[in-house]
Amino acid sequence: MFPTEGAANVDHKADRSLKFDGDDEYPNMENDSDNHRNKDCRRKKLRLSKDQSFFLEDCFKLHSTLSPAQKQAIAGQLNLKPRQVEVWFQNKRARTKLKQTEVDCEFLKKCCERLRDENRRLKRELVELRSLKVGSSSPLYMQLPKAATLRMCPRCEKIVNASEGKNAAVFDAADRRDTKLHWTI
DNA sequence: CGCGTCAACATGTGCG
DNA sequence: CGCACATGTTGACGCG
Numbered sequence: 361m362f363p364t365e366g367a368a369n370v371d372h373k374a375d376r377s378l379k380f381d382g383d384d385e386y387p388n389m390e391n392d393s394d395n396h397r398n399k400d401c402r403r404k405k406l407r408l409s410k411d412q413s414f415f416l417e418d419c420f421k422l423h424s425t426l427s428p429a430q431k432q433a434i435a436g437q438l439n440l441k442p443r444q445v446e447v448w449f450q451n452k453r454a455r456t457k458l459k460q461t462e463v464d465c466e467f468l469k470k471c472c473e474r475l476r477d478e479n480r481r482l483k484r485e486l487v488e489l490r491s492l493k494v495g496s497s498s499p500l501y502m503q504l505p506k507a508a509t510l511r512m513c514p515r516c517e518k519i520v521n522a523s524e525g526k527n528a529a530v531f532d533a534a535d536r537r538d539t540k541l542h543w544t545i
Numbered sequence: 546c547g548c549g550t551c552a553a554c555a556t557g558t559g560c561g
Numbered sequence: 562c563g564c565a566c567a568t569g570t571t572g573a574c575g576c577g
Contacts, residue, residue, distance in 0.1 A: 405552075405553040405554060405571075405572055405573080406553095406571095406572060406573090407553090407554075407555095407571085407572085408571090408572080425546085443573090444572080444573085446546095447572065447573060447574085448571095448572075450546070450547075450548090450573095451571070451572070451573085453546085453547080454547065454548065454549095455570095455571085457547090
């Protein structure tokens with residue numbers, strides 16, 4: 361059910377770096393909410409031991425959310441309150457999501473940069489072609505079509521002409537199916 | 546449960 | 562070296 365049971369069954373009190381000031385209520389912090397509302401006795405912070413942290417990380421890799429039974433089991437294993445385990449998982453989910461958002465943001469910035477470069481290159485190309493048109497009375501010259509509207513899927517980096525009926529429709533459908541991972545630029 | 550926030554604690558940095 | 566201060570990390574809480 362959980363990673364190597366027993367691995368976290370260590371004397372985490374010995375490893376704890378928190379200065380307890382002789383507070384017997386740690387690590388369980390009974391009445392903590394009362395304490396932290398009382399300005400004379402502000403909440404103190406538990407530091408999980410390395411073993412506790414590793415164990416929780418391993419559990420998180422297996423399940424990012426917990427059933428009540430799982431929560432209870434982990435809490436028992438680590439000598440923590442179920443509420444502490446629950447809070448740890450809530451924070452972990454939020455911070456993992458935040459990191460992923462940052463990664464996605466960086467990726468989109470790079471995509472944007474590439475598209476900007478490509479746009480600049482195409483504009484230069486267009487200017488060159490137009491200058492050829494002006495300087496030429498050649499009968500071989502053909503009217504240039506209007507620039508296509510291109511869209512790119514950032515994951516597979518496939519570029520599709522959005523104005524082309526069939527491909528565009530397929531791409532849009534894929535977009536709608538998998539909006540979490542397939543972005544539309 | 547996700548999110549925003551607080552607050553304790555850790556770590557880095559600059560200064561005398 | 563050690564102190565003050567800034568910044569980062571993370572456990573905890575309250576609200577919607």
